[in-house]
Amino acid sequence: MSAASLGSEATASAGSDVGAGAARQNLERQREPLTKVLGARTAKQLGKLSLETVEDLLRHYPRRYGDPGQLTDISQLKVGEHVTVMAQVRTATIRTMRSRGGAMLQATVTDGTHALQLTFFAKRAGVLRMHEDKLRPGRTGLFTGTVGEYRGSRQLTHPDYLIVGVDAADEDEAVLEASRPIPFYPAAASVPTWRIGRSVRTVLDPLPDDYFVDPIPEFLLDRHGHLPLVPSLRDVHVPDDSAAWKRGLARFVYEEALILQSALARRRAAHEALTSVARPRRDDAMASAFDARLPFPLTQGQRDVGEQIATDLERDTPMMRLLQGDVGAGKTVVALRAMLQVVDAGGQAALLAPTEVLAAQHLVTLRALMGPLAEGGMLTGADDATRVTLLTGSQGSKARRAALAEAASGAAGIVVGTHALLSETVQFADLGLVVVDEQHRFGVEQRDELRARGDRPPHMLVMTATPIPRTVAMTVFGDLETSVLAEKPAGRAQIATHVVPADNQAWLTRAWGRIREEVDAGRRAYVVCARIEGDAATEGDGDADVDPDLDGADDQLLAADGGIDLGAAKPVAAPKAPLASVSDTAAMLGARPELAGIGIGVMHGRLSADAKAEAMDRFASGATPVLVSTTVIEVGVDVPQATVMVVLDADNFGISQLHQLRGRVGRAGHASLCLLISRADEGTVAHERLQALAATTDGFALAETDLELRREGDVLGAAQSGGRNSLRLLRVVRDAKVIDAARVDARELVNDDPDFTQHPALAQAIESWLEPAREDYLERS
Template sequence: MTGRLEEPLAKVLGARTAGSLEKLGLVTVGDLLRHYPRRYGAPGEMTPLAQLREGEHVTVMAQVRTATVRQMRSRGGAMLEAVVTDGRDSLQLTFFAKRAGVLRMHEDKLRPGRRGLFTGTVGEYRGRRQLTHPDYLIVGVDAADEDEAVAEASRPIPLYPAAASVPTWRIGRAVRAVLDPLTEADVPDPLPAELRERRGLPTLLEALRLVHVPETDQDHRRGRERLRFEEALVLQTALARRRADHDALAAVPRPARAGGLVAALDARLPYRLTDGQREVGETIAADLARDTPMLRLLQGDVGAGKTVVALRAMLQVVDAGGQAALLAPTEVLAAQHARSLRALLGPLADGGMLTAADDATRVTLLTGSQGSRERRAALAEAASGAAGIVVGTHALLSETVQFADLGLLVVDEQHRFGVEQRDALRARGERVPHTLVMTATPIPRTVAMTVFGDLETSVLSDRPAGRQETVTHLVPAGNAAWIDRAWARVREEVDRGGRAYVVCPRIDGDTEEEPEELPLDAVEGDAAGAGSDGPARPPLAAVLEVAELLSGHPALAGVGVGVMHGRLAAEDKDAAMARFAAGAAPVLVATTVIEVGVDVPEATAMVVLDAQHFGISQLHQLRGRVGRGDRASICLLVSHAEQGSVAHGRLSALAATTDGFLLAEKDLELRREGDVLGAAQSGGRNSLRLLRVVRDAHVIEDARQEAAALVASDPSLARWPALADAIADSLDRDREEFLSRS
């Protein structure tokens, strides 16, 4: 039997009202009750009318100054002109009708001195701002009786996320229509009664009434506090259940072996491991020795040395008789990883060859673009166990790829993979392989608790010895002298034996295609170039146009210029990277395809064109492609961003520090709250409506502890069916998988 919260709004409110609410994604009674007010207006608090912009859809609180109906001589019919004010500025309201009598109702309600909410699109007529045929609600008048009018005039006014066809007060009336008849039995509470009472929280029904029909400001704050905790508990309980499910799985222990490949690698490394690398390595080694599958997130800022830590883990598994797979998001990065691992291992990677060292293994690359002969050989090495380490892209997920004994899965840049893809590998064998997830995107602890909540987390915070800092400068795009100096600076680096990346948002300037990658953390308005109130700007820089320009630029005369972008075939990408690394084309004009993992130690300069288009984390990743050797490097951010803009603040923050974790915190301060969880909030209903992972860190921590206790007591949540239902409802499988990122 369907509960009251699952009832369609069409059944409760009628087809017409339900149809308008459906435009806001509200279909059931539960959807409508979870459509919380975005803020609350005080009856006496006026909206500053001077801030209104033409074309903007607004809801304003104002006081009626005048309202007059008159006949129109030129076009016939009647017009009502009213003027409302915030006490300083004014706004005109205009209504038209065929007969004056039709407008008398509005004139009667819009009496001078009354206050109301007025909604519509701001227009302009003869130099005056106006709303034409606005919808409105007069405080203390639009009520069922006098008592309700008095109450309405004195309590906070809920202002809902609305649309032009559904003003905020219509949403409010619809909410009251479905909320008022409900009883406690109609509204199952996800919070266990003991927990709720211990924390002094209202029931779900009480909380909904507090946020939708508050008598005081304290009411809606108390209601939102309870609903915020509920969101955190539902999320953290879902993650705690996944942790419990994972802990029940069995894995083959892969203990460290004295005198094996790990020790041989350490002996041949040209540098000493940092204290952080050793400490994290010991933690991972202990995880691998257990019979429960490891599930660990390895965070390391760009250049922190994650690859060596991952390689030592893979070699420990090989020492124990198993295989390791390294899953990379792009073919460029997969090939880069294979080259890097072979270079680090030297003769230790020559298994089966005359040059092999004792106990040597083999590193095999498997990608979708390989020829049939090369692919067959790679498949055979993986299936026979000859390859101790198999590196690949999503091609590793194909059913045709078999492993002799997969013991460890290393996933690089996990956010680029769907969880279903990753699970396809983990589910191959009878026992689940250990899993190490790596990311070079620094994640503040609050976000890690929320998004990677069921992974153990390790952080590499120190930089390997010899790594040089990268100095970052902002270059105003409109200053021709500065731009010329930027290209001269690139030439200086090339003449000293360096390499230079030039990054563009687009591939081809002749087309209207979207940029190859739009960052989640670029702020709306800034990302597009000109703001809503700024001058028109030239089109975003395109790889092919910029490469042609630089090939003929006097400062770069005689310098080879290559290109790299996502449309190139795999062999062309490899050739471009090889020419760049060798110095045949020491300037590489590229899209963000070079953002992650590309490792050319000779690269000492980077120029990012239209840098205002990118977000902090993406720019930080791009900057991490230089400064990977023992020479000082430079990063030039060429930008149209104006002083004082959000984009300029973002770029200034990047220029001020190379600390990725500081930048990640700054990033969260600057960008919209809705982007914090990225794709988890795209499409469908967003499971986090009130909870904010930065602001509400203490709430998340409390909920995490409560969730762990609940799942430890009853992993199936059979004692708390409403909590289990809430998890199933607000975190469908895809979103739950995304949030866990395991």
């Protein structure tokens, strides 16, 4: 199909009230291949930007807008950076090259103060006359290329360009184009911004206003004062003035919020229609005995949140609750009290951890907290005691058979495990509660899989020690009720945090000396590395050899320069020093005179389960009081004697991950220390992250800072996974009010029409977003 024929199709089916057939036709129109509309050559170029369909192209929004009179600050250009600049032509001259033959055109463009050279080569001067004719002094143009340097001057060699008011079909169009805001699209070297713009116009210009069915119901467009879909696309791509593109973008921000909130509201409504088994409290059972044996008083926050959870468990609607608590807030005790309430009521509880190390740690912690209450069937067990058993993927066959039998028979009231608990081979006698630790490692679909276990779904408690700003919580966890533990139990020590420049040898020597002092005092120290094995210097970030036990945790590694402009061209990164590895660092520390005679252990995900357990046991006992590890020890690991945390290459980690690592020390009242070894330069985003971390131990304040410094794609997961950002325009901090409004609208829609039968275009948009390739926004926090 040609671009001209796009607008000639009958559009009688378009509108807010459409049937299934019209919805299918609408989807076909959106997914029309660009090869049919623009031709194979242009479509192939756009395919380099993953623009394959009409919808892909029309939803490829400009990342900013320029005014023809507003020139780019040329002084800010960096060598190696791919740029699009707006500048005015000062000179353009052709000359013959005697030394190498051929001809060269040299032009100078300026922002009024600074200059940039443009250079074109050809075998004959005549070939360059076209450029000379267009590059007349005084004209303004957009110039795209990679910034180079020649004899101290910055230049673009053979840049692609567009001259404002010249590259148009006729004089009237030239005058009109010269007066409009100029859209700058996320582009590539081979696909400049104006080529994208022309392609958009080719597709968009012939479309009638009702060509697509709008995913936003008409009454909501009226409620919020937004225009329909196609007119809004024109506002964004071909704005008459700045008010037009602002109006258009506002509509698409709301649309993204509505689709996202509708998906969550529909998921929540479907869950609330299910029936679970009520698990009422018993005054004379294990839960009461557990409270009586606790060696410390519960905080008021623990009591309040515990009451919320206990009340949820007493209902026959399955609980879906997110428990937020900063590092050391006492979430495990709250979760255990809930699990015991379920066991008292005749059910079982499963605690799902993201790594085998954390699962094993939870087993030890739960048994220690419960004492005789965890020794069901044993001579030392208390009356009404149960068992706590471990089930992981790497267990030996004998241990696994025993764990499976205890889960299936109900002898184990609490089963702790990794994702192995998701296996169909794992059967429970009566699964009443699933506790998911560190939610950001598990996707929504995995949550749903757990909910679906048995004839009636179990209650679910999702825990995270990564504080989540309210806007993110309602964007990503809108299908969950939220409880917050902000108060920390007594006895937690303050942790002094310092940023140590990696090139300051005196400070590094002092850091190793501090470890010695702590070890001599009977304490323990962690040294964290991003890699397992050593590696050569890498370009840019480099891909750390991923620790297989992290389940993607290391994908929180961020570029040191940070990125905030969606679609902006990335500079060519200079080689960076190799990241420290566990193997090299352990060897280096073993040779340091400050640590002579001290046992040094290693921990990472490639170790077997037995080797991991042994490494942690030796560390906890003091046999190897220094543990060199990857971030596998990031969450949940609890060694009370640990008082020092050293993070090498800390500028490569995000705030939340560093905050989690810091939370591994200071757990027993001893003054503790966290040293962040960094190569980040002042003024970079990475340096700001580390300074923010050193300034406070308040995880909720850090979460807000993290959100301000990072792209939403990173926060929600799309950028880490390598996929495209499903949230193209919505920003969870800036657009909190929009998200609130969309949440109200989505709940109204779901209450009136749970299956969206009256709004098939909205249902279609939700399904499109929930395709596997676009599911990232719901996958992580």
